[in-house]
Amino acid sequence: MKKIKIAHVLHSVGGVDVSLRLILENSNPSQFENIVIHGIVDTTESFYDKNKVIIKEFKLPISREITFLNDLISIIKTYQILKNEKPDVIHCHSAKGGVIGRIVAILTGTPVLYTPQAFSYLSTDDTFKRSVFLFIEKLLSKGNVTLLACSKSEMKRAIEEVGFKEENVLLFNNAIRPIDKIDSLSIKKTWPDNYICTVGRPSYQKNIEFMIRVLYEIKKTTNIHLVIMGVGPVSDNLDSVKNLIIELDMSTDITLLNWTKRTDVFNIINDAKFYISTARYEGLPYSIIESMTLGTPCIVSDCDGNRDLITNNFNGYLVKENDIADFSAKCIKLLNEEELHATFSKNAKNSFEQDYNILKKIVDLETIYLKQSNLKYKKSHK
The missing domain is CATH 3.40.50.2000 (Glycogen Phosphorylase B;)
Structure with missing residues (x-):
């Protein structure tokens, strides 16, 4: 059986990085093939699948800030990579990953999932910046994109504020593995017990x-x-x-x-x-x-x-x-x-x-990937 290829596009820091690694390390490697497109300096750690096999990655000048030249270079190079890799689904994570991944998805006609991990317009109290960020989100909410929210609150904002159609919004809660073992600190403890x-x-x-x-x-x-x-x-x-x-x-x-x-x-x-x-x-x-x-x-x-x-x-x-x-x-x-x-x-x-136990919940995400890949198959056989 042919594996479903998922291309992940993101600026891989903080909770966004944690989210991606949990997906990669818990999804079924016999059914899904993953590639990762991320920033040059966001993380130095390799990505691994469930079998501890290193996942193919591509490093581009993707950063948290808006930088026109680097963002344009990232869009062009992501397009070139995905034209060669031919993924069945693009899953873009974070605001910057969402911009790059969704633009490339429009250009390639590939089904795309977008997980904001908190919409960018929430990140400032500056009225002008907030309106610009919201405008970008609204503009890129159209077309062949499905919002894959990490929480019910994010689903609500996607529909009521960004303008996603309800039928184009899905939910996959962030989830982790149970923590069964607590390792000793690798750093010196300098704070009191209380x-x-x-x-x-x-x-x-x-x-x-x-x-x-x-x-x-x-x-x-x-x-x-x-x-x-x-x-x-x-x-x-x-x-x-x-x-x-x-x-x-x-x-x-x-x-x-x-x-x-x-x-x-x-x-x-x-x-x-x-x-x-x-x-x-x-x-x-x-x-x-x-x-x-x-x-x-x-x-x-x-x-x-x-x-x-x-x-x-x-x-x-x-x-x-x-x-x-x-x-x-x-x-x-x-x-x-x-x-x-x-x-x-x-x-x-x-x-x-x-x-929130990913060992139980990962099957929900795998089902979503399967359905999205079928959209590509149906489109190519029209």
């Missing part, structure tokens, strides 16, 4: 400044430390975060960790009192899914992605965005009530097993 944690680069999206102000309120009555993971090179608000820490005299209360191994992230989440997110928006955050399988309760802002994972007062707390008083009160309550913590932990594990 801590909470988060994963996310200091940026407009993650709203870390608000998180620090929440911690400042908590510290008035309760002793707790905050570990912030993922402070990498694409941290637009890092100076703002550092300045606020100094302003509030909280240098000994917060640890900023650069990007580290996922196994270290698991270790830190597992030992934390709870996981906290103050994000303005998400796709479907892997760090919260990881917390759920580890049984670490979450206190999170009520935004896209977060509200898809956390049910208020069941497996964690959902808190209205920018409500410092409620956020800090919920944190103090969870820190002080062991029975509540145990209940949230148990429910979080059950929620993961039901909806």
Whole structure:
């Protein structure tokens, strides 16, 4: 039986990179052949299939920022690659992958799936930039494209704001493998045992400044430390975060960790009192899914992605965005009530097993790939 070839196009960083690797490492290699087209400097790690075989990759000048020349070069080279590779389906991930992949799909007539992992227009509060990004999304929502949302919130925005037809929107929740083993830290532990944690680069999206102000309120009555993971090179608000820490005299209360191994992230989440997110928006955050399988309760802002994972007062707390008083009160309550913590932990594990275990859910994505490849077959035999 001929394998179905999937071409993945993306800027492979953060959760987008994690998402792709989980798909590649869990889909059936006897049924699907994958190739990856990504940025020159986004990742240095090879991609592997389920059998630990290295997957063919092509590196192009794909970056997060809009750079006309590099974007044009990436579109032309992606077109050349796909004309030669002849994939059955293009799956583009992230905003930049979505632009490049969808333009090439129009040129080649190949069925295309687009997974934004949070739409680009949500990434700024600048009205002009937001309208430009939304216009691009609307323009490229037409034609031979299916929106493959990573959450129900993303589905809703695709239909109500971007303008996708409901019949052209599908859902495949981000999902991970159960974390059955916690490895020792590969880095030196420099923070106290009594801590909470988060994963996310200091940026407009993650709203870390608000998180620090929440911690400042908590510290008035309760002793707790905050570990912030993922402070990498694409941290637009890092100076703002550092300045606020100094302003509030909280240098000994917060640890900023650069990007580290996922196994270290698991270790830190597992030992934390709870996981906290103050994000303005998400796709479907892997760090919260990881917390759920580890049984670490979450206190999170009520935004896209977060509200898809956390049910208020069941497996964690959902808190209205920018409500410092409620956020800090919920944190103090969870820190002080062991029975509540145990209940949230148990429910979080059950929620993961039901909806976000990729060992159970990968068949849903494989079915979608099969249906999309049939669209190409039907078109070529008209």
